[in-house]
Amino acid sequence: MNKIKYWLLATAMVFAFGACSEDDEPNPNVTVINMDNGEQNDFDKYLEKTFVDTYNINFIYKWEDVESDMQYALVPAKVENSIKMANLIKYLCLDAYEEVAPEGFLKKYFPKMFMMVGSGGYRNNGTMVLGTAEGGLKITLYLINELDVTDVQRLYSHYFRTIFHEFSHILHQTKDYTTDFDKISATDYVGGSWNDAWKDEGDETIKQDERWSKGFISDYASKETNEDFVELIAHYITNTPESWEAKLVTAGDTGRPILEQKITIVKSYMKDVWKIDMDALRAAIQTRAEKLDEQDLDNISIN
Numbered sequence: 001m002n003k004i005k006y007w008l009l010a011t012a013m014v015f016a017f018g019a020c021s022e023d024d025e026p027n028p029n030v031t032v033i034n035m036d037n038g039e040q041n042d043f044d045k046y047l048e049k050t051f052v053d054t055y056n057i058n059f060i061y062k063w064e065d066v067e068s069d070m071q072y073a074l075v076p077a078k079v080e081n082s083i084k085m086a087n088l089i090k091y092l093c094l095d096a097y098e099e100v101a102p103e104g105f106l107k108k109y110f111p112k113m114f115m116m117v118g119s120g121g122y123r124n125n126g127t128m129v130l131g132t133a134e135g136g137l138k139i140t141l142y143l144i145n146e147l148d149v150t151d152v153q154r155l156y157s158h159y160f161r162t163i164f165h166e167f168s169h170i171l172h173q174t175k176d177y178t179t180d181f182d183k184i185s186a187t188d189y190v191g192g193s194w195n196d197a198w199k200d201e202g203d204e205t206i207k208q209d210e211r212w213s214k215g216f217i218s219d220y221a222s223k224e225t226n227e228d229f230v231e232l233i234a235h236y237i238t239n240t241p242e243s244w245e246a247k248l249v250t251a252g253d254t255g256r257p258i259l260e261q262k263i264t265i266v267k268s269y270m271k272d273v274w275k276i277d278m279d280a281l282r283a284a285i286q287t288r289a290e291k292l293d294e295q296d297l298d299n300i301s302i303n
């Protein structure tokens with residue numbers, strides 16, 4: 001398989017979320033397992049203080065602890081990259097929500113486990129997954145060994161939209177959104193064929209244009225209502241007002257009003273149910289992203 005085709009496939013799989021299933025109702029109040037299997041190193045101590053004590057989040061990076069998915073050939077995550085990712089999750093995600101969310105919100109609802117994997121999850125057919133989640137509680141992030149902290153867009157596409165996506169599943173599974181949302185694109189969802197439905201051949205963009213005109217923010221959003229709902233959240237907060245507007249322009253005269261109708265419902269839901277202003281959350285994330293290069297992502301000091 002040539003390199004370009006491989007990359008397209010890999011990109012197409014970004015939102016595959018191998019085990020993103022709604023079958024298991026998450027219990028946001030579940031307590032994480034004890035992560036102390038022996039001697040704690042400095043990073044373990046940092047994780048315990050920053051993630052376990054504060055949020056009840058278990059951050060798994062050691063290979064012996066990895067509950068790996070055996071259908072993939074996986075490579076362990078480098079510790080130095082796991083440290084950077086832990087700091088990134090705190091800085092770009094947890095601290096951003098803290099700025100705008102009610103007290104105790106994250107500890108109660110945020111996913112309870114992160115697992116770091118160095119490589120991509122390569123499947124037998126040459127495709128790969130970049131993130132998986134189980135019942136919204138455990139999120140596996142792949143390609144940690146190819147972490148590039150200087151490329152914010154890549155951080156969003158490879159890791160953070162997965163996190164925001166899965167977290168949002170927990171929210172709507174805890175308290176559902178209005179069925180008015182389901183009606184907007186009801187006849188346009190494509191179910192399991194989302195990965196093929198909008199694939200263009202060669203230089204053409206006919207299928208992608210069609211997907212935009214139907215008001216889907218991503219290919220995966222066209223799967224069904226819940227995926228549409230959480231994809232909208234994940235994309236909205238990882239775009240600046242300008243880049244979001246550019247997407248609406250791309251969606252055109254037909255797609256734009258559909259996207260606007262849906263995002264209005266999403267915003268009302270987040271505000272009414274969770275007391276979170278989506279524009280404030282987006283601003284918090286975007287402001288942080290702009291200052292990312294000033295952050296010491298290697299810091300594991302607990303003082």
Ligand SMILES: [Zn+2]
Pocket residue numbers: 017020165169226227230
């Ligand atoms: Zn999902």
